Structures are given as structure tokens and as C-alpha cells.
Amino acid sequence: MTVSHSATELDKLNIALEEGAFKQISHTLNNTLRPSEVAHLIEKSPPKERHLLWSLIHQDLEAEVLQDLGDDVQAEILSRMNTSEVLAITESLETDDLADVMQQLPETVMRELLRSMDHQDRERLEKVLSYPEDTAGGLMNTDAITIRPDITIEAALRYLRRHDELPEMTDSLFVVSRKDSYVGTLPLTRMLVSDPNSTVREMMATDTPPIAAEMADDKVAQLFEQEDLVSAPVVDENNKILGRITIDDVVDVIREDADHSLMSMAGLDEDEDTFAPILKTTRRRAVWLGINLITAFIASAVIGVFEDTIEKVVALAVLMPIVASMGGIAGSQVLTLMIRGQALGHVERSNAGWLLNREIIVGVLNGLLWAIVVAVIAVLWFQDTTIGIIIGCAIVINLFAAALAGTLLPIILKAWGIDPALAGSVLLTTITDVVGFLAFLGLATFFYS
Amino acid sequence: MTVSHSATELDKLNIALEEGAFKQISHTLNNTLRPSEVAHLIEKSPPKERHLLWSLIHQDLEAEVLQDLGDDVQAEILSRMNTSEVLAITESLETDDLADVMQQLPETVMRELLRSMDHQDRERLEKVLSYPEDTAGGLMNTDAITIRPDITIEAALRYLRRHDELPEMTDSLFVVSRKDSYVGTLPLTRMLVSDPNSTVREMMATDTPPIAAEMADDKVAQLFEQEDLVSAPVVDENNKILGRITIDDVVDVIREDADHSLMSMAGLDEDEDTFAPILKTTRRRAVWLGINLITAFIASAVIGVFEDTIEKVVALAVLMPIVASMGGIAGSQVLTLMIRGQALGHVERSNAGWLLNREIIVGVLNGLLWAIVVAVIAVLWFQDTTIGIIIGCAIVINLFAAALAGTLLPIILKAWGIDPALAGSVLLTTITDVVGFLAFLGLATFFYS
The missing domain is CATH 1.25.60.10 (MgtE N-terminal domain-like)
Structure with missing residues (x-):
């Protein structure tokens, strides 16, 4: 087998x-x-x-x-x-x-x-x-089994035995008052070891509060993960039981949420079918390439401003992609960490300041380290000290900008109700490209004119 | 509350x-x-x-x-x-x-x-x-409750009642032979609605096979997701019960696996602490920046070969990042889709051919579309038809290369035992940068000389 x-x-x-x-x-x-x-x-x-x-x-x-x-x-x-x-x-x-x-x-x-x-x-x-669809109410099932608090465990067991079968993923019964208000949860595992003469009220658990129907599905997933739940009751604003959420549906939410960040950062949909037909795929991808083309043209326009300088010192054209690329890489690291942190519920107003602070210091430290390495290589390659100084400074500036943009973009976008995973990477690349080319070619124009 | x-x-x-x-x-x-x-x-x-x-x-x-x-x-x-x-x-x-x-x-x-x-x-x-750690054996707990197939449901219920409490997430008992071999699973929900005089053997389920201790944890997660399991028995090579895996640990695997792709593509570790201290963060990030710097220098070396051409036609320096960028974006879309497909178990040898085929067609179609757009803009911008033709051809070539690399890299890397999420994006960028600059500047050298 x-x-x-x-x-x-x-x-x-x-x-x-x-x-x-x-x-x-x-x-x-x-x-x-x-x-x-x-x-x-x-x-x-x-x-x-x-x-x-x-x-x-x-x-x-x-x-x-x-x-x-x-x-x-x-x-x-x-x-x-x-x-x-x-x-x-x-x-x-x-x-x-x-x-x-x-x-x-x-x-x-x-x-x-x-x-x-x-x-x-x-x-x-x-x-x-x-x-x-993305709330507790949209996730719930209406097949919860409810019982009253004042009956005995024995009566509850007899009541269960009258069913032909229990709904899948039933790990507990929900205890409700006469008015259908949620009172507590009685796990089957506890029922099975209880004295049959004790009452449901004595044996039920009341430590996990019920889930409000309006709760966002990612919060529901966090709660299930934190509390190791298999099922949980969903209630309306009057604490009346509406249904229950089971772990299998929560697992789907977790999988989709995690996929969402990965796929959105590449401009893909998390539901995207791996084997989607050619025309559908071409159309979806074309949109993303078009958006990114605008970014690329903005960067080109910045380079265009410095045509005269490049004509004088062609080495600038050879080295300029390095500055933009280092900024882009450093920025996406920060952006990815922030987006994951937001998805896990780690990033919020109260700790954003600390994060920004750390990222700027990390960015500047790494900027200094790699600025020296790149500067030395550039000087040896082109036998020109000036170009080493210029590219070194440009890298520090761009890694500083990358840290700033990588940290702040997701916070600002989220506050504006825009998905940071989707819009973040395009905006970030625009910033690191523009700042990178501007710093490098701008400094060069100053030094070589 | x-x-x-x-x-x-x-x-x-x-x-x-x-x-x-x-x-x-x-x-x-x-x-x-x-x-x-x-x-x-x-x-x-x-x-x-x-x-x-x-x-x-x-x-x-x-x-x-x-x-x-x-x-x-x-x-x-x-x-x-x-x-x-x-x-x-x-x-x-x-x-x-x-x-x-x-x-x-x-x-x-x-x-x-x-x-x-x-x-x-x-x-x-x-x-x-x-x-x-990343196998079923490493995930399992040893607190499974086992019973014999020949006792009655009533006896089984009495046996359970002798416990002070049942282990968390116990949704079923595992039925074992006298030699501790796995025979079947008895869900608590089924026990509770069964005739007390029927035997465990009559009521147990045998349709879900037990999990081998060597099974990889992502396969375990797939099985739990597919079968909507709460717990499952783990057996050794002789079908002897070793323990059980519960959904709470599987949820952690799913979360980590999904995080893994996202974080690795940015060169981050999926366990990475959002609030890691500055020096630790700087060191980890520095490694990734260093690896990417090599990529950037390879691209620069390619540009360096064409210094003379750029000196003649500076517009090339202005437009060349567009070719590289479009290739990079198109390539990461394919790469991301493939990596997610591999994680979900969708991509394998038997369908890789179909995927490669689709991606190449999609790549060429999108290449043609955006080549025309970019060519028209380039011609209008620089009042030069030749540069339009050159950049158009270069974009089609690079999007073709991106489709090829995006599809094949993850398959080759996986076959070599290298993590595609970690190594894929660096290699992909190297390819799209090199092909992009080579195609664009190479064609330009041919046309303008």
C-alpha cells in the first residue's frame, strides 16, 4: 500500500x-x-x-x-x-x-x-x-452541531448517537443558550473522558472566544494557527451562532495568502492555473510587461538627460547597470521581508520606526561595503580614480534609497488600500532605477564637466 | 469578548x-x-x-x-x-x-x-x-492512541474513559494488530454514532493509507490538504505504528514551504526574523548582494565589449536597460509560475514539454507585441528607423531567451538538487541581462558599422 x-x-x-x-x-x-x-x-x-x-x-x-x-x-x-x-x-x-x-x-x-x-x-x-468571500462569514459552513449547557454528558452522547453521521471535521460541539447565543465549546475528546453524569456546562471550554462573521480570513487563519484549532464557531454581532469554520478551509486560506505574495510580486494571480491556455496567459502577462515598460522608459528618460556626459565617458554606460541593479536587489530584499511581515501580522505602526531605522543602517553599511568593492574594481578596470569615487557614492546613495523605499512603500500602499505585493515591486524598481541612474550620471556630469 | x-x-x-x-x-x-x-x-x-x-x-x-x-x-x-x-x-x-x-x-x-x-x-x-526534521518521522508525535480491531465500540469507549484526557488534536484512534501493525483508522465522530455492540473492525476506515516515516514533509502536507485530514498515522517499513502527525504541525509546514519560495527568491531565509538585529541582517544581506554583483559585472563586461558602438550611437546607452528589463520581468514571471508549480507538485517530466512549448509561444507573442510598441517609441524619440528595428529584434530575442530560461532553469536545478527558488532568480537575471545586451548591442554594431 x-x-x-x-x-x-x-x-x-x-x-x-x-x-x-x-x-x-x-x-x-x-x-x-x-x-x-x-x-x-x-x-x-x-x-x-x-x-x-x-x-x-x-x-x-x-x-x-x-x-x-x-x-x-x-x-x-x-x-x-x-x-x-x-x-x-x-x-x-x-x-x-x-x-x-x-x-x-x-x-x-x-x-x-x-x-x-x-x-x-x-x-x-x-x-x-x-x-x-474573504471573511469568516464567507468561509463558514452551516453544519455546526449545537447543544444546551444544562444537559448531562450522557444525554449529549445519546443525542449524538441519534445522528447517522456527524459532519466532517467535527472535533467539538458548540454550546448555546436557549436564544442560540454562543456559550462555550465542548471538545469531543473531553466528552469521551468525562463523567457521564456531569453537565455540559461543567465540562465545556470557554477560553477561546467565538469568531465574528466579519473577521478577515487572514485573521481567522492567524487565530487557527496560534490556537491550534480544528474548528471554531462563527457568531453574528449579537453573539448568535451562524456556523463554523473548519481547518481544511483555513489551510486553503493560508496556502492562498502565502501564494498571493509570491505570485503578486511577479504580477501573477495566486489562482493562476499552471496550465492556462496560451492566449489567456499571453494577455495576462502582457499587462504586467506593459506596466513595467513604463518603468523602463522612465529610467531611460533619466539616462537620456545625460547623453552628453555618456558620449564623453563611455565607461559610464558600461557601469551604470551595476548601480541600478544593486539598488533593485537590496530594495526587493527589504520589500519582501516587509510584505511577509505584514502577512504574518508582525508589521504595524508601533514598530515601523524601529524597522525603518534598522533597514537604513543595514542599507548604508552594505552600501559602504559594496561601494568600496565596486569602486576598486572600476578604478582597476578603467584606470580612472574619479569613476571609482562616483560609482561608490552612487551605490551608497541608491542603497539608502532602496532601504527607505523598501520599508515605506508597503506601509504607505497598505494604508492607501493598495496591495503592496502587487504594486510594490514595480514602484520600488522605478525608484531604485531612477535614483541609481540620477546619482551615478549626475555625479559624473558634475565631476567630468 | x-x-x-x-x-x-x-x-x-x-x-x-x-x-x-x-x-x-x-x-x-x-x-x-x-x-x-x-x-x-x-x-x-x-x-x-x-x-x-x-x-x-x-x-x-x-x-x-x-x-x-x-x-x-x-x-x-x-x-x-x-x-x-x-x-x-x-x-x-x-x-x-x-x-x-x-x-x-x-x-x-x-x-x-x-x-x-x-x-x-x-x-x-x-x-x-x-x-x-523535514520528513514524516521528524514531524510526528508519539502520543497516538491505538486499539485492537476485535473489541466492541462500547469497550473502546470504556477504554477511552479511563484516560484523564486525550492528546490534543485526537480526531481518531488507530487500529493495530497484535503485532502493532497498522490496520485502520477509527474516527471519533464515527465511534459516537456507532452501535455500541458493533466491533471496531466493522466501523473502522481503511481507505486512507498510513504515512511512511521517510515521506518528505511537503508530500505529507499535500496529502493532508488533499484528504482534509486532522491526524494521520506514521508507520515504519514493516507497517508498524511509530506515531501520528497532526494538522497543526502540517500547517506550519505549509506556511514555511510557501514562505520559502517567496523569501528564497529574494535571497532571504524563510525562518528570517522580521526584527533580526542589525549586524546579523547586514551580514546575511551582504552575501546576496555580493552574489548579484557578480551577475551585474558579467552584464557590464558584455556592454564593455561594445564601447566603440555606444560611443558612436549614444542612444544605445539610453535604450539598452529596456531590453534587459523586459527580459528580466518576463523571465521572472515564468520562473515564479514554475517554482510554484513545483511546490504544488504540478510540474513533472511528463508535462514539462507542454509547459516549455506554451511559454515559448507566449514569450514570442508578447515579444512581438512589445517589440512593436518599443520600436515605434524609439523611432519617434531618436528619429532613427534603424534603432527601432534593432531594439524590436532584441526584445523578441530576449523574451524568447527568458521563456526558455524561466522554464528550463527550475527543472534543471531541481534535477541537480539545487533549490530553484534560491538560485533561479540570479541565474535568470544573468541570462536575460547577457542575452539582452548582447542582442541589442551586437545587432547595433552590425547595423551601424
Whole structure:
């Protein structure tokens, strides 16, 4: 028994796909692999294979596979279905997964879907949909099991036994007052070791407060990480239980948030499908290249101002990329650290001053160190002391600017409601390019004229 | 009741720290905040405040706070303790947390610690320590509850009730044969709804295979994510149960892995403490700047070859950073997507060909698009058709090179056992800089001579 078949299975499937052995593939997809493994397989297949694989899945497995797919792939598959197919597939989804999938549907299909649901399901779904996707309310499921504080553990156990099964990831019951107000949490592990005659109130835990439905999803993730939670109750402003959040959904938030910084810094979307089709990819990338082209032209314009100086001393053209590059590298280090710090909730007003201070000192120290190294090499290379002094000074200036920009940009952008991971790197490069060329060529103009 | 006090508490604490109101701070740390919140507070404080806060924590809370701290901060705090303090603090840690902390200790303290433990604890710890930190064995805890398949559910419930408490994150019991071989998993949720007279064998689940102790931690994380697990059994090569992995430790792996790509691409360590002291930070950053300086000098050397051409046509110096910059941006987009794809397990030999193909087409398409835009601007700017043609061709060539390098570098580096996130961006920039300058200035030399 091995833990994951998918690595070798993929190779086998590829061969089978090439040979057109669809019966064999269909058997593997529907009988050998688990739905999550099928989803993983689909995600790592190029578009053509992807649709072939999807078409070979049994109808009763489709819903399970669909909910395990990334947003981008999900949207692509849903877009090829007609309304009745969408209705059939969404029937068996849980509320929170359904709410996620619904975001990918066109308005008309979504309305059709809501109409086709029974009253209770629609009400639950609408409750979840009424909160933004990136809040606790949007993450929650409505399948929490609640009990009263005044019954005995024995009665609570009897109550549980009346269920055919408990919802997945149920690690605790939520204790509510007669008015559905949250009172406390009763972990199953505690129930199982309690004296059956003790009451729920005696055994419940009250140390972890419930989550407000409006809480941002990254705060929810922080709370789950800090408190090692498996599930937690979600309440409205009146402390009334609305549902619960489970760790599997929180893990998705953590993965997406962490991916977000990485992908955004390269101008990519965190939902970006690794195997997106050519035209979609070209279009998305073109936008980012266009934005960066503006940056590049600004830098060129700065160089253009100093054409006469460069004509006199061509060595300047040879060395100038070094100044800009060192500034860019130093700046992205600071920027990356700040963006991660913001994501982890480490950076805030009260410690920003300390960080700025440290970064400036680090920037100047590294500036001095590398300024000397570069200056010595430049002097030896071009047999010109002046150019060594100029490039040394320019590097110190640019690393100072990089520290300043790397620290302050994310703080300012965040305060303005702009995503620092997305806008930060373009702005930073603009600053380090402009300051780098300006300092280096400006000093050169002064010294050589 | 609010969910997280830490935001406002930090401001209050800062004021209190400035005023020297240590009694008040100590009260907040030890009575108002949860240990995980104290850890979060310490992590987001500069070094001086950090040590002050640590010194104000009650001794019996220290262990709990310590295990919630990041590796870097943990090591820093442990390094200031003497052996007996370390022994005292580590007494109350769980096996897997203890194993983590031990990695931060000097050899002598570690041996002392092992000697001071009782036989059973030492044996357990040595079992965990015998596996590398980044494998299932290194992640696991030894507190799994095991039962036999042939007893009834009622007997199993009675057995549980004999415990004072169950280990944290216990969502299922592991069913083992008389020889301790793993047989299946019995979720608590299923136990609670089962007929008490049915046997464990009838009710247990056997669909999720156990995890091999040698499995890499990122594979473990993928499995937990795919299967929505809360805990899973770890077995040795003979299918004998060694322990269990719980979702809280997996969440840490996911967070660290995701951070790893982001931080490595900027030459930072994923454990990097946001508030690391100045000298440590300067040293770490200096190394990265030095490596990148070599790249910059290689690019300069390429420009140096064409000094004569630049002297003749200074506009080349003005426009050349655009070619290099567009290549760098396009290349990092591909590189980032590939690195994320590798981390998610999407990229492998069988689909690398498709990816390379797509990236080259996307690169050439975007190359053509932006080549035209840049060429037109260049012609208008410098009133010279030749320079437009030259820069257009150079951009297409460089975006082609960027697609090639961005796709192939991560695959080659990974095959060689080198971390693509760390080495990829430096190598990529070297390639796009060199190809960019070579294509642009080379074509220019040909056309203008």
C-alpha cells in the first residue's frame, strides 16, 4: 500500500492517453484513485488531456473532484457546462464549497441554481453568500452541531448517537443558550473522558472566544494557527451562532495568502492555473510587461538627460547597470521581508520606526561595503580614480534609497488600500532605477564637466 | 469578548514599556493574553523590548510561549539560557515540539538534556530525532492512541474513559494488530454514532493509507490538504505504528514551504526574523548582494565589449536597460509560475514539454507585441528607423531567451538538487541581462558599422 499513486499513475495515464486506452484510464480514475488525487491529476494536465480526463469521470464523482480543483480550473470546467449539468453537479456540495463554486458561475446560472434549491438550503447558502468571500462569514459552513449547557454528558452522547453521521471535521460541539447565543465549546475528546453524569456546562471550554462573521480570513487563519484549532464557531454581532469554520478551509486560506505574495510580486494571480491556455496567459502577462515598460522608459528618460556626459565617458554606460541593479536587489530584499511581515501580522505602526531605522543602517553599511568593492574594481578596470569615487557614492546613495523605499512603500500602499505585493515591486524598481541612474550620471556630469 | 487582543494590547504595552510600568505589563502577559498571543507579541517586538517581555513571563508559561515562536527567535532566546534553564523549560514540551526546539540547542546542552530524561521519554525523543526534521518521522508525535480491531465500540469507549484526557488534536484512534501493525483508522465522530455492540473492525476506515516515516514533509502536507485530514498515522517499513502527525504541525509546514519560495527568491531565509538585529541582517544581506554583483559585472563586461558602438550611437546607452528589463520581468514571471508549480507538485517530466512549448509561444507573442510598441517609441524619440528595428529584434530575442530560461532553469536545478527558488532568480537575471545586451548591442554594431 503506497500513500500516493499519482506520480507513477500520471506517467501510466499519459501513455494510456497517447494510446487512446480510454477504458483503462476510466477505470483508474473512477476506481483506483481518490477524488482528490483525480483533481490533482487534472490540475497538472495540459488543457486537452484535462478535458479528456474530466469527460471520463463518473457523474457521481464529478462534484467531489470539482470542489478539489483550483478556482481557475473550476471556472474553466463550469464554463463548458449547461445550466442543468451545473445544477446536477452542485447538488451534493457542502454549503461553503457550494458558495465557493457559485463565485465562478455566471449570474443567470446562479439565479437558476438558487431557485432550484429547497427553502432551508437556499436560506443557508444565502447566509454564507451575504458575507464577502474573504471573511469568516464567507468561509463558514452551516453544519455546526449545537447543544444546551444544562444537559448531562450522557444525554449529549445519546443525542449524538441519534445522528447517522456527524459532519466532517467535527472535533467539538458548540454550546448555546436557549436564544442560540454562543456559550462555550465542548471538545469531543473531553466528552469521551468525562463523567457521564456531569453537565455540559461543567465540562465545556470557554477560553477561546467565538469568531465574528466579519473577521478577515487572514485573521481567522492567524487565530487557527496560534490556537491550534480544528474548528471554531462563527457568531453574528449579537453573539448568535451562524456556523463554523473548519481547518481544511483555513489551510486553503493560508496556502492562498502565502501564494498571493509570491505570485503578486511577479504580477501573477495566486489562482493562476499552471496550465492556462496560451492566449489567456499571453494577455495576462502582457499587462504586467506593459506596466513595467513604463518603468523602463522612465529610467531611460533619466539616462537620456545625460547623453552628453555618456558620449564623453563611455565607461559610464558600461557601469551604470551595476548601480541600478544593486539598488533593485537590496530594495526587493527589504520589500519582501516587509510584505511577509505584514502577512504574518508582525508589521504595524508601533514598530515601523524601529524597522525603518534598522533597514537604513543595514542599507548604508552594505552600501559602504559594496561601494568600496565596486569602486576598486572600476578604478582597476578603467584606470580612472574619479569613476571609482562616483560609482561608490552612487551605490551608497541608491542603497539608502532602496532601504527607505523598501520599508515605506508597503506601509504607505497598505494604508492607501493598495496591495503592496502587487504594486510594490514595480514602484520600488522605478525608484531604485531612477535614483541609481540620477546619482551615478549626475555625479559624473558634475565631476567630468 | 473580542477574538484577538494583541493589536490594541501592543500599543498599550508599548506605552507601558516606555513608561516602565513593568507590573502592569507582567499582569497583561501572564493573565490577560493567551501564550500564543504572547509569542506573537514577542515576535513583532524589536530585540530590546523582546527580551524585556520574555523576562516578565512567569516560568510556568515560558515553555508554551517558546514553542509558539519562530525558529530564529527561539534560537536567540535559548542561546541566552544556561543548561539548567533549558532543562527546566523543555520539561513540559510535547515530543515533536521538543524535537524542534532541540535543533536550536548546542550539542552539549542537547546531550545533557537527553541524559536528564527518563528512559521512556528519551526513547520516544530519539525515535523522532532519528528521522530528518523535514520528513514524516521528524514531524510526528508519539502520543497516538491505538486499539485492537476485535473489541466492541462500547469497550473502546470504556477504554477511552479511563484516560484523564486525550492528546490534543485526537480526531481518531488507530487500529493495530497484535503485532502493532497498522490496520485502520477509527474516527471519533464515527465511534459516537456507532452501535455500541458493533466491533471496531466493522466501523473502522481503511481507505486512507498510513504515512511512511521517510515521506518528505511537503508530500505529507499535500496529502493532508488533499484528504482534509486532522491526524494521520506514521508507520515504519514493516507497517508498524511509530506515531501520528497532526494538522497543526502540517500547517506550519505549509506556511514555511510557501514562505520559502517567496523569501528564497529574494535571497532571504524563510525562518528570517522580521526584527533580526542589525549586524546579523547586514551580514546575511551582504552575501546576496555580493552574489548579484557578480551577475551585474558579467552584464557590464558584455556592454564593455561594445564601447566603440555606444560611443558612436549614444542612444544605445539610453535604450539598452529596456531590453534587459523586459527580459528580466518576463523571465521572472515564468520562473515564479514554475517554482510554484513545483511546490504544488504540478510540474513533472511528463508535462514539462507542454509547459516549455506554451511559454515559448507566449514569450514570442508578447515579444512581438512589445517589440512593436518599443520600436515605434524609439523611432519617434531618436528619429532613427534603424534603432527601432534593432531594439524590436532584441526584445523578441530576449523574451524568447527568458521563456526558455524561466522554464528550463527550475527543472534543471531541481534535477541537480539545487533549490530553484534560491538560485533561479540570479541565474535568470544573468541570462536575460547577457542575452539582452548582447542582442541589442551586437545587432547595433552590425547595423551601424
